[in-house]
Amino acid sequence: MLIEPAEIELGGSRTWISNAVSVNLVLFGPAAPFAAAPVEKFVLRSVVSAALALVAVGSGLTLMMTQTWHLIVLRGGAPRRSS
Structure with a gap:
C-alpha cells in the first residue's frame, strides 16, 4: 500500500x-x-527518551528525502510521503 506512493x-x-x-x-x-x-x-x-529522540529526528529528516537511498538511511523502511 505504501510502495506505490514511495515509488512516485x-x-x-x-x-x-x-x-x-x-x-x-x-x-x-x-x-x-x-x-x-x-x-x-x-x-x-x-x-x-533517547530512543524517541532518535526516532523523531529520523522521521523529521524524511520530509527532506529526495532519493530512495535516503529512505534506507533515515528510516530503514516505512516510507512517509510529504505533501
Missing part, C-alpha cells in the same frame, strides 16, 4: 523500496535482545 515520490523502484524495509527488519530484529543492557545500566526513562 522518490522515483525509485520496488526493489529499492523493498530493500529499505529489509534494512529495517535486519537492524531492529537482532538489536531487540540487546536493548535491555542500556536499560539495566541507565534509567529506563533516559533510554526511552
